[in-house]
Amino acid sequence: MNPEERQLLKETAELVRENHKILKSMRRSARFASFLRFIYWAVILGGVVASYYYIKPYIDPIINGYQSIQENIQTVKDTAGNLPSLPSWLGGKQ
Numbered sequence: 001m002n003p004e005e006r007q008l009l010k011e012t013a014e015l016v017r018e019n020h021k022i023l024k025s026m027r028r029s030a031r032f033a034s035f036l037r038f039i040y041w042a043v044i045l046g047g048v049v050a051s052y053y054y055i056k057p058y059i060d061p062i063i064n065g066y067q068s069i070q071e072n073i074q075t076v077k078d079t080a081g082n083l084p085s086l087p088s089w090l091g092g093k094q
Contacts, residue, residue: 063070
């Protein structure tokens with residue numbers, strides 16, 4: 001092996017080491033970014049679940065009231081359907 005080839009081999013080895021350091025740094029950065037992304041979504045989803053449990057006691061009475069109103073409206077409709085027709089002296093048809 002002549003000196004010129006030896007010099008090229010040393011330069012190539014140095015470039016390979018530098019490339020290896022860069023790749024390790026990129027891999028480390030990708031892992032850290034993945035970890036931060038996991039933490040980010042865990043905080044968001046945890047916040048949603050926590051806010052649901054915090055707000056739930058205030059929403060339940062509203063939902064129950066709405067359902068009660070719907071039941072009352074249905075009862076009125078059923079009762080109106082069961083009433084006999086009005087007599088003629090009240091303006092009803094015979």
